[in-house]
Amino acid sequence: MRNIFKPSGVWAMSCAALRRIRGTLSFRLTLWYSGLFCLSTVLLFGVTYLLLARSLQRRDYKELRGALTEYRSTYQRGGLTAVAAEVAERGGQTEQLRLLVRVATATSTTLLLESPPLWKRRFAVTQLETQTIPDEKQLLRIPTTNGDEDILEVASVHLPDGRLLQVGKSTHEREELLEQFQGIFIGVMGPILLVSVAGGTVLTWRALHPLRGLTHTLHAIITTGALATRARVPSTEDELAELSRLFNSMLERISLLISGMQSTLDNVSHDLRTPMTRLRGMAEMVLQTETSETGLREALVNCIEESDRILTMLTTLMDISEAEHGAMKLAKEPVSADDLITQAVDLYHDVAEEKAIQLITSVSSEVGFCADRNRMLQVLTNLLDNALKYTSTGGRVTITAARDGQHFLLIITDTGVGIPPEDLPHIWDRLYRGDKSRSQRGLGLGLSVVKAIVHAHHGSVQVQSTPGSGSTFTLSLPLVALLSS
Numbered sequence: 096m097r098n099i100f101k102p103s104g105v106w107a108m109s110c111a112a113l114r115r116i117r118g119t120l121s122f123r124l125t126l127w128y129s130g131l132f133c134l135s136t137v138l139l140f141g142v143t144y145l146l147l148a149r150s151l152q153r154r155d156y157k158e159l160r161g162a163l164t165e166y167r168s169t170y171q172r173g174g175l176t177a178v179a180a181e182v183a184e185r186g187g188q189t190e191q192l193r194l195l196v197r198v199a200t201a202t203s204t205t206l207l208l209e210s211p212p213l214w215k216r217r218f219a220v221t222q223l224e225t226q227t228i229p230d231e232k233q234l235l236r237i238p239t240t241n242g243d244e245d246i247l248e249v250a251s252v253h254l255p256d257g258r259l260l261q262v263g264k265s266t267h268e269r270e271e272l273l274e275q276f277q278g279i280f281i282g283v284m285g286p287i288l289l290v291s292v293a294g295g296t297v298l299t300w301r302a303l304h305p306l307r308g309l310t311h312t313l314h315a316i317i318t319t320g321a322l323a324t325r326a327r328v329p330s331t332e333d334e335l336a337e338l339s340r341l342f343n344s345m346l347e348r349i350s351l352l353i354s355g356m357q358s359t360l361d362n363v364s365h366d367l368r369t370p371m372t373r374l375r376g377m378a379e380m381v382l383q384t385e386t387s388e389t390g391l392r393e394a395l396v397n398c399i400e401e402s403d404r405i406l407t408m409l410t411t412l413m414d415i416s417e418a419e420h421g422a423m424k425l426a427k428e429p430v431s432a433d434d435l436i437t438q439a440v441d442l443y444h445d446v447a448e449e450k451a452i453q454l455i456t457s458v459s460s461e462v463g464f465c466a467d468r469n470r471m472l473q474v475l476t477n478l479l480d481n482a483l484k485y486t487s488t489g490g491r492v493t494i495t496a497a498r499d500g501q502h503f504l505l506i507i508t509d510t511g512v513g514i515p516p517e518d519l520p521h522i523w524d525r526l527y528r529g530d531k532s533r534s535q536r537g538l539g540l541g542l543s544v545v546k547a548i549v550h551a552h553h554g555s556v557q558v559q560s561t562p563g564s565g566s567t568f569t570l571s572l573p574l575v576a577l578l579s580s
């Protein structure tokens with residue numbers, strides 16, 4: 096049984112492999128290349144064949160007309176005998192007469208008929224006596240008696256005395272030459288076919304090499320998960336090299352995003368662990384020590400407040416991470432600095448009034464830029480919130496918006512407590528709070544968000560501060576980058 100089924104199994108496998116090969120792009124390209132190559136060769140041969148046939152026909156026609164003119168003048172000089180003598184002489188010169196010469200009466204009775212020895216039997220020469228001459232420029236075509244392809248082409252002219260002079264030539268020579276040409280064509284077509292298939296295969300193989308490299312890299316990534324694998328970029332500067340480069344940069348970007356997400360997850364879980372532990376500890380302690388309903392209620396309120404803090408913290412941490420890793424979606428639009436500042440000032444007007452802080456704005460005429468309005472409002476409110484928070488009663492906070500060449504500047508100055516020099520390098524870090532600030536509400540995330548959002552807009556933010564006198568935060572956004580990105 097096994098022996099009977101084995102060949103059919105092999106056959107099925109071969110068929111499947113053949114189907115697979117037939118479906119490949121390489122196979123189709125090779126087929127197209129070879130097909131087009133062969134077709135153009137056949138066309139070239141075909142056109143050459145036609146041109147050759149036409150030129151041989153013209154040569155024969157010219158020869159007939161030339162001979163006709165010569166025999167005609169011979170006839171005019173010496174009559175029938177002179178023509179016969181010249182035919183005999185020409186036959187002797189070439190050792191073989193190559194033309195048929197006939198002189199006939201006006202009623203087409205043959206007076207002289209000279210031709211190569213076999214022609215009289217080979218061609219139906221008697222037809223010459225019966226056929227009417229249509230036009231002197233046209234040739235009479237006499238077939239062979241045995242049905243061969245050769246034809247006797249005969250040119251005719253009327254002599255001045257009314258007689259008819261005819262000169263004929265067989266197409267045999269011409270046919271033989273064309274047949275030889277056909278033979279050569281058939282002979283070279285085999286090697287041409289082989290060369291075109293081999294050339295097509297090599298060219299396709301080489302052209303698709305980068306694509307195979309990409310497929311190979313993708314397979315490696317899918318099977319091993321090694322995202323660090325990169326495709327080899329060909330040294331050429333063609334479309335496939337571009338595709339390989341783009342493919343590699345796409346992998347680069349995916350790796351960056353994945354590592355960004357990973358570090359976001361690590362940071363957020365690390366930063367949330369402390370407040371979550373604190374919340375849990377608080378709930379546990381209340382559960383063990385508190386028995387009165389009022390005390391328990393109070394503890395629950397504290398827990399809710401702490402949970403809210405944690406939720407805010409989570410959202411802010413996610414924002415920071417997204418902005419830092421380029422994953423933050425920015426809905427950029429034209430933003431008027433005046434509108435933005437007015438909106439922020441409206442939000443903090445009451446706070447400033449409560450602390451009797453003077454809130455001054457200065458916007459040089461029509462300063463506008465392109466950015467995510469809500470994110471920029473978040474930046475401005477964070478800086479304004481800090482300025483008001485760290486400025487004592489009776490102080491002053493100034494917001495200035497101006498254009499400096501190709502940059503948009505937003506400057507927030509306060510007359511507050513200022514920042515000690517040792518704190519300055521750390522104020523941008525996540526969850527960092529200055530010692531003096533402990534008494535104030537805050538998560539230590541405000542400036543981290545500011546920096547991350549400004550960087551996501553390709554800008555920068557700087558601080559200058561003198562303890563006891565106040566601080567100035569200067570935000571700079573490149574106008575060109577903002578408009579183009």
Ligand code: ADP
Pocket residue numbers: 481482485509511512513514518522523527528529530531532536537538539540541542543566
């Ligand atoms: P916080 O919630 O503590 O305000 P931020 O990230 O906004 O967190 O600020 C980090 C630290 O920078 C603050 O704790 C404070 O010490 C300092 N700081 C920020 N803005 C000012 C300011 N305008 N004046 C003085 N200190 C400031």
